[in-house]
Amino acid sequence: MKKEHVLLCWQSVRAGNDVLINAVKKLESKLGIQIDRVMLLQQDKTPSFTADGLNRRIQTEIIELADPTDHAEVYQRVVEQVLPKVGSVVNLHINTSPGTPAMHSVWLVLHAGGRFSPSTKLWSTQWNPKTSRTSLKPVNFNVSTYMSEIRHRSFSEPNLAIYEVEPASKKRKEAFEQLKRFTLIPNIPILVLGERGTGKTRLIETFVKATKQKEVVTVACGGLDSSVAESFIFGHKKGAFTGAISDREGILKSANGKVLFLDEVQDLPQIVQRKLVRVLQDHQHCYRPVGADKEETSSFELVCASNKSFSELTEVLDADFLDRIAMLKVIIPPLRDCRKDLEHDWQKVWYELNIGEGYPKVAPKNKEIEQVLQSDDLRGNMRDLQKLAVLIMAYWDTSDVKKCINTGLTCWKKDRNSFVGHPIDDNASLTREEHVNRFKSDLANWAKNTHGTWEEAAEHLNCSEKTLRNDVKALDK
Structure with a gap:
């Protein structure tokens, strides 16, 4: 199936429709790029186009701006209204020239931040009133940042809900900034804490990977069988125990030169914890495979995560082991503490689960959903949003969208009538x-x-x- 080519740009005020018409002609006649759809951003309704063959391809989007020269306002409106509609477009072309200087720069900032698909092309057009011609040139503005690397994973794995790297809420912004700072310190273990459903695993596999520029080897400690955990982590030599018919390379060896991520670290068997104390006492990471005579080394960096509070971890983890993995500690806040980010979270979750053809790309919203995002306790965090999205999809009917949203919300609320308060943890940052x-x-x-x-x-x-x-x-x- 052919992927459509989409041209995105602001309405040109001074040169009118000629800039758009000539830009499309240049792309098609000179470069052989057939533009299937034009997404034209306008500040108000303007007269319809008269160019033959182009009218039917134009999709207008009204962007209300109090001040079109205000960079922050232009940026916010584009993020809220435009990005959800072009997020899945692979062959995206952006004409950066039409509009105010603020509009020009916003395209560059968004592109550098990885907001568009990696294959997006930027173009510059210049209208010459003397010749009545438009020139078209590519804009080579390839700036790689850790934000763009994280976002590019969203495009390579489109149905993967990844946290927005520029959060709006204070607590999430502080947590992400702390995680970034800690991740930049080499060879020091990091412990990431947070309630279930806050996306700790995905956060580590995206943010930490991008900032450390290393692959992440994930071990789900909750799925480790205690009888084989030692061999799985450290490896073993042939004949070390019954069934050891050959040498086996452990996870520590596999993580050499990478980031070792112990997820649900509270479930790590005690015998493994004690042996890891020796491994983590220096940067050489010396360890001995089961049945081996000599020690081996592995140059890995360690990140651990848990949905337990730190005080709960002191009850279940070996004290020496906990001391070593908690040198740097980051607490990911629950969704209810990050209300300003929930609309974006809702859109991300909807897009992740939206693998069918019968649902809109933009997440549905009405007063009831907005109320959920602004006032519900969301005890399951992202999982609550996922459940709500799935239920709305289950009852989706394009002939009565309002009814299907309300039905999904009703089903979602049925199991939400028990009051379970926050555990009193040892979060020293809370007064x-x-x-x-x-x-x-x-x-x-x-x-x-x-x-x-x-x-x-x-x-x-x-x-x-x-x-x-x-x-x-x-x-x-």
């Missing part, structure tokens, strides 16, 4: 007031989910609706 705010937010969300509306929740708790809404909003300040 007493912040712990109290967390509890108030949990209580407010529980009451609303249980009784259906803020009004009924307020009546049940004998307080005002405003009090409950403020309790929920307090966490994102």
